[in-house]
Amino acid sequence: xxxxxxxxxxxxxxxxxxxILDGINVDIQKGEKVAVxxxxxxxxxTFLRCLNxxxxxxxxxxxxxxxxxxxxNCNLDLIRKNIGMVFQHFNLFPHLTIMQNITLAPVSLKIxxxxxxxxxxxxxxxxxxxxDKANHYPSQLSGGQKxxxxxxxxxxMKPELMLFDEPTSALDPEMVNEVVAVMSDIARHGMTMxxxxxDMSFVKNIASRVLFMDNGEIxxxxxxxxxxxxxxxxxxxKFLNKLI
Amino acid sequence: MKHLSxxxxxxxxxxxxxxxxxxxxxxxxxxxxxxxxxIATNAxxxxxxxxxxxxxxxxxxxxxxxxxxxxxAQTKINDVSFDAVTLELNSGNCDFAIAAMSYSSDKAQNVxxxxxxxxxxxxxxxxxxxxxxxxxxxxxxxxGVAMGFTGDIYCxxxxxxxxxxxxxxxxxAVLDLINNRxxxxxxxxxxxxxxxxxxxNKVKMLDEYLFEEGYRIAVPKxxxxxxxxxxxxxxxxxxxxxxxxxxxxYITDSYSPSIDLIAQIxxxxxxxxxxxxxxxxxxxxxxxxxxALLIGxxxxxxxxxxxxxxxxxxxxxxxxxxxxxxxxxxxxTPVVVQLxxxxxxxxxxxxLSKVVVSMIAFGIxxxxxxxxxxxxxxxxIDVGQYEAGRSLGLSESITMRKIxxxxxxxxxxxxxxxxxxxxxxxxxxxxxxxxxxxxxxGDIIRSQTYEPLVPLxxxxxxxxxxxxxxxFFMSFIxxxxxxxxxx
Ligand SMILES: Nc1ncnc2c1ncn2[C@@H]1O[C@H](COP(=O)(O)OP(=O)(O)O)[C@@H](O)[C@H]1O
Ligand SMILES: [Mg+2]
Numbered sequence: 001x002x003x004x005x006x007x008x009x010x011x012x013x014x015x016x017x018x019x020i021l022d023g024i025n026v027d028i029q030k031g032e033k034v035a036v037x038x039x040x041x042x043x044x045x046t047f048l049r050c051l052n053x054x055x056x057x058x059x060x061x062x063x064x065x066x067x068x069x070x071x072x073n074c075n076l077d078l079i080r081k082n083i084g085m086v087f088q089h090f091n092l093f094p095h096l097t098i099m100q101n102i103t104l105a106p107v108s109l110k111i112x113x114x115x116x117x118x119x120x121x122x123x124x125x126x127x128x129x130x131x132d133k134a135n136h137y138p139s140q141l142s143g144g145q146k147x148x149x150x151x152x153x154x155x156x157m158k159p160e161l162m163l164f165d166e167p168t169s170a171l172d173p174e175m176v177n178e179v180v181a182v183m184s185d186i187a188r189h190g191m192t193m194x195x196x197x198x199d200m201s202f203v204k205n206i207a208s209r210v211l212f213m214d215n216g217e218i219x220x221x222x223x224x225x226x227x228x229x230x231x232x233x234x235x236x237x238k239f240l241n242k243l244i
Numbered sequence: 245m246k247h248l249s250x251x252x253x254x255x256x257x258x259x260x261x262x263x264x265x266x267x268x269x270x271x272x273x274x275x276x277x278x279x280x281x282x283i284a285t286n287a288x289x290x291x292x293x294x295x296x297x298x299x300x301x302x303x304x305x306x307x308x309x310x311x312x313x314x315x316x317a318q319t320k321i322n323d324v325s326f327d328a329v330t331l332e333l334n335s336g337n338c339d340f341a342i343a344a345m346s347y348s349s350d351k352a353q354n355v356x357x358x359x360x361x362x363x364x365x366x367x368x369x370x371x372x373x374x375x376x377x378x379x380x381x382x383x384x385x386x387x388g389v390a391m392g393f394t395g396d397i398y399c400x401x402x403x404x405x406x407x408x409x410x411x412x413x414x415x416x417a418v419l420d421l422i423n424n425r426x427x428x429x430x431x432x433x434x435x436x437x438x439x440x441x442x443x444x445n446k447v448k449m450l451d452e453y454l455f456e457e458g459y460r461i462a463v464p465k466x467x468x469x470x471x472x473x474x475x476x477x478x479x480x481x482x483x484x485x486x487x488x489x490x491x492x493x494y495i496t497d498s499y500s501p502s503i504d505l506i507a508q509i510x511x512x513x514x515x516x517x518x519x520x521x522x523x524x525x526x527x528x529x530x531x532x533x534x535x536a537l538l539i540g541x542x543x544x545x546x547x548x549x550x551x552x553x554x555x556x557x558x559x560x561x562x563x564x565x566x567x568x569x570x571x572x573x574x575x576x577t578p579v580v581v582q583l584x585x586x587x588x589x590x591x592x593x594x595x596l597s598k599v600v601v602s603m604i605a606f607g608i609x610x611x612x613x614x615x616x617x618x619x620x621x622x623x624x625i626d627v628g629q630y631e632a633g634r635s636l637g638l639s640e641s642i643t644m645r646k647i648x649x650x651x652x653x654x655x656x657x658x659x660x661x662x663x664x665x666x667x668x669x670x671x672x673x674x675x676x677x678x679x680x681x682x683x684x685x686g687d688i689i690r691s692q693t694y695e696p697l698v699p700l701x702x703x704x705x706x707x708x709x710x711x712x713x714x715x716f717f718m719s720f721i722x723x724x725x726x727x728x729x730x731x
Contacts, residue, residue, distance in 0.1 A: 054631055081637035091632035095650050104646060105636035157636060 001161060001192055002028040002051065007060035009046055009216075020046045021057070022216035028194065030160075033187050035203045035224070036196045038213035039239060044196040047213065048163050051194065052076075052083045064161075081109065084154030088166040090146040092138040092153070098125075099134040102153050117156065124152045128182050144175030148182050155186070162186065164195040168202075180206075204228070212236050271339050272315075272469040281317040283308055284324055284332035284341040286678075288413050288691055289390070290435055291494035292344040292459075295323075295688045297516040298524070303434075304342040304459075306490045307361060311477050324678040325412070326391070328588070330355050333464050335592035340464075340474065344432065346394050346457040356471055360458030361478045361487060366395050367436035368450040369418060369429040376428055378452050382406060385427035388417030395430035398455050415439060415691045422446050430454055434491070442694040505697075512698035518689050522699075525685030526706050532602050532671045532681065537614075537664050539607025544614030545653075547571070549644055551615070552622050567615075574612035580673045582609055587677045602674040610667055617659045621652035654725065661718040665711050682706060 009021035020043045028034055036044050049055040050062060053069050053076040061070045069079050093101050102124070103117040112120065125131040128148040138146055147167055154162060167183070168176045180202055187193060187206050195202060203210060203224050210227050212220035220227070220236050228240070275281050285293045285304060293302035300321050312319045324332050329341045333355055344364070347357050370376045376385065384405040389396040391410035399408050411417040414431040418439045421429050429447075431439065436449055461478075463471050481487045513519040547570065550563045574582065586605040587598065596604075625648050633643035653660075675684035686703035690696050 052635060054635065077634075077637050077639055079637075080635055083635075085632075085635035087628060087632065089628055091626075091628040093629065093632070093647055093651075095654065105633075105638055108642050108646060109637060153636070 001030045001032075001065060002026075002194075003063040004051075005061050005063075007047070007050060007062065008058045009043070009050065009055065010058045020216050021050070024060070024216075024218060026211065026218060026221070028192065030192055031190055033191075033193045033206055033208045034195065035207035035210045036194065036213060037198065037203065037210060037239075042213045043216040044213050045165050048165050048194060048196050051161075051163055052080055052085055054085075081111070081157055082160045084151075084157060084159035084162040086147070086150050086154060086162065086164045086167050088170050090138075090143070090150045090170075092146055092150060094138050097135050097137055098130070098141075098149055101138065101149060102156050105153070106156055111157070121152070121156055124155055127185070128152055142175060143171045144178045147171065147175075147179045151179075151182055151186070159191075161192045161194070164193065164197070166196050166198065168197065168199050176201075212239075270469055271464065271467045272473055275315055275317050275339055275470070279317050280320055281308070281312045281315060281340075282320045282322060282338045284322045284329045284338040285343045286326040286329055287321075287323045288326075288688070289344050289432075290415075290438055290691070292432075292434070293342075294692065295521070296692070297518060298521060303362070303490050303494050304344060306493075307478075307481065307487065308342055310481055310486065311474060314477050315473070322678075323680075325676055326393070328677065330462060331588050333462060335588065336464070337592070337595070339467075339470065341462040344393075344459050345462055346459055348397065351462070354465065355462040356465055356467065358461040358463070358471060358474045359478055360460055361482070362459045362491065364394075364457055364459060365433040365453035366398060366430055366455040366457070367433045368452065368454055369421060369431065369436055369440065369447050370427070370450060371421060371424075372446065372448050374427065376450070378450065379454050382428060382430075386425070388414075388420055388426040388429040390414040390417065390431060393432070394455065394457050395432070399430055413687070413691045415442070415694055418443055418447060419694075419696065434494075439694075508693075508695050508698045512689055512693050512695055513702065515693075518692075521680065521685045521688065522682070522702060522706070525680055525682040525703075526710070528599060528674075528680060529668065529671055529682040530710070532599060532606060532674060532679070533664065533667045535603040536606035536610050536671070537660075537667055539603065540610030540614040540663070540667075541618075541660070543608065543611025544616075544618045545649065547611065547615035548619040548622060549641075549649070551619055553640065555640060571612050571615065574609055579606070579609050579670060580676055583673060583677060598674070598677050598679045602671065602677070602679050606667060606671055606674075609670075610663060613663055613666075614660065617656050617663060618649075618652055621656035621659075622648055624655055625651050657725070658718065658722060661714060665714055668710055668714075669707060 004024050004026045007021050007024035008019070011018045011020060024047060036048065038044055046055055050057050057070055061068050063069070064079055064083070067079065068074060069076065093104070096104060099118060099121060102121040103114065106112045106117045107114050111117075122131055122134065125134060128151070130145060130148055133141060133145065133149075138149070141149065164183070168179050171179065176199060180199065183193070183195070183202065184206050195207070197203065207224050210220070210222055210224050211218050214235060227236070285300070287293045287295050287300045287302070289302075291302055292304045293300060295301075300323060305321070308319055322332060322338055326343060329343045329345070330351055332338050333341045341355070345351070368376070368379060368382070376382065382399075383403040386407045386409060387399050387403065388409045388411055389399055391412060396408070396410055399406060409417070409420070409426060414429065414435055417426065417429045417431065420426045422443060433453065440447055440449060461474055463474065513522070547567045550560070550567045553560050553564070583602065583605045587601050591601050591604070629647055629651070630643060633647045634640070638646070671681060672683035674681050675687065680688065682703055686699040689699040693699070
């Protein structure tokens with residue numbers, strides 16, 4: 001579904017050239033649940049944001065279902081309809097109700113009529129147990145509730161791929177599970193997922209594949225079982241030991 | 245400074261009229277056809293033309309009516325600043341200008357003058373105890389004149405060592421004379437007599453006159469038929485002594501100014517329904533401000549959206565350049581110059597009313613400031629909002645319209661109200677093109693009653709009340725919005 005070739009990303013900062021992504025090559029198949037882990041600052045977010053074009057790579061190409069999304073003439077808005085993104089800080093729209101948050105994109109883009117979008121949104125809200133919050137504003141919800149809404153907001157577009165950037169990092173510990181439960185449900189229904197995370201329960205129970213990033217490179221590409229059982233890489237095992 | 249801008253305006257104007265004004269048909273037949281005669285004047289020169297309540301009256305106005313009668317036409321008066329009277333003529337808005345004007349070779353390049361209908365002498369007014377005894381004592385003194393009037397031109401040319409103070413109204417000059425800010429005032433004979441009586445005889449007129457001049461009517465260049473008709477009509481008015489009668493009527497019409505406050509309030513507000521002028525002025529001020537702010541917000545949203553756009557295509561680059569040019573020009577020039585350019589150049593031949601032109605001018609001016617306000621509001625919105633919108637497949641413009649702009653506008657609402665408050669006060673400049681807004685209404689009353697206290701303080705209090713009410717209303721709205729946030 002996704003094919004990343006020779007991906008480089010550089011930032012200029014105070015006359016210095018920072019290389020954030022240093023030659024990434026990876027293929028992700030339909031239905032895979034990929035966890036991306038690694039130390040902070042290693043380029044995980046930048047990598048993820050390249051996958052839906054929020055970040056422009058310095059060189060290299062990314063193919064989504066055969067289309068090069070780094071090409072100049074590529075219509076990113078069309079691609080993004082098929083790629084959901086969930087952010088660490090939820091990024092709900094504070095001036096809109098929960099229902100409006102969810103239906104804004106499908107109605108504006110004329111994917112569904114308003115009635116149909118609201119009906120579908122309600123179905124999804126029921127699934128995540130928040131259908132009573134439809135007319136509330138984001139500021140009235142807890143962090144875990146906000147993140148579940150953010151997931152619903154992406155799901156309503158019926159994406160083929162979901163990107164998550166540390167979806168549980170900003171949550172109080174007791175709220176992590178409600179979000180992971182929703183993600184696990186999505187995973188069970190066959191969604192292709194790329195998840196940047198520090199949450200090992202996700203890596204252990206849901207992920208089918210783990211990418212370990214360090215200094216802008218993928219230095220390990222394994223199944224979770226292998227990663228936890230016999231890890232030869234010193235840096236990776238050090239990192240894992242700190243987490244567990 | 246004023247003179248410089250006047251000359252530039254004149255030059256631009258002549259250019260603009262030669263470029264834009266189509267060759268209209270002969271004014272005389274136009275008047276006869278439409279049954280309406282349109283004149284330009286500056287109604288701040290008692291007793292020739294001045295406001296009485298809402299009406300413009302005076303010697304010149306009565307003469308105009310006689311001419312209109314001879315053509316079976318109604319009179320329509322366009323009241324502008326004295327500087328602007330001939331400009332108004334050139335713009336094609338008016339058939340002739342009558343404003344106690346005397347011949348000057350400068351003006352004769354742009355307009356044609358009629359025969360003289362009234363001979364005026366330049367009087368010298370001094371304090372009762374002054375040591376100025378004749379015109380020979382004037383050089384080196386502080387002399388007050390009405391800007392652009394004959395006294396101004398004569399004194400500037402002849403008293404090189406004098407400090408010439410130019411006033412918009414000769415009554416203001418006399419007030420400064422009484423307050424010892426001037427040594428003498430040079431002004432036309434007829435208003436001089438009236439001014440002296442209005443000042444409670446605190447000042448006097450020298451026996452010697454400075455200069456004698458003849459007042460003439462100005463018509464647009466080349467309107468020979470109209471000019472000939474006016475000249476023959478003036479001649480018959482002079483022969484029948486009609487003009488003398490008119491002059492006597494206005495010069496003998498005087499009253500004695502009052503000293504106590506109650507009488508002043510009565511005289512300045514109640515008398516001749518002057519309070520109506522104040523109320524209408526306040527309404528005009530509010531109208532101009534509200535519409536201007538709406539225009540400003542509209543422009544501001546467009547400009548700020550262009551300025552923060554992340555697109556990098558050619559069209560956006562051009563739009564950004566235009567936006568920068570607009571911001572530079574509007575913020576780099578005084579609003580009064582912008583108003584003049586709008587009124588005398590851009591909209592001169594459109595027939596839009598002064599109030600509408602003011603709304604547009606202040607709206608365009610305000611747009612530049614509102615754009616910066618909204619831009620700062622946009623920049624204060626977390627970039628995550630933009631990214632969330634774009635990640636959902638929304639285009640930049642939908643993201644802007646539905647997600648960023650509503651939040652940005654809500655954030656900058658208090659600052660926008662400040663802009664409104666600023667604008668309420670700034671619109672007082674509209675008086676320069678003759679809009680009777682709140683400030684000018686007070687000015688007009690002051691020039692009629694010669695008592696500054698009541699009109700000025702009434703105007704000030706009304707501005708203050710408007711601003712305080714706006715502030716109060718705003719904090720109410722803000723509290724409401726905050727409650728919504730917490731819901
Ligand atoms: N717009 C930017 N300009 C400059 N440096 C950036 C920018 N975005 C990210 N970086 C830098 O890139 C590095 C990697 O960032 P990121 O991809 O967020 O890492 P991670 O998500 O793994 O913590 C960090 O050191 C960060 O400071
Ligand atoms: Mg990150």
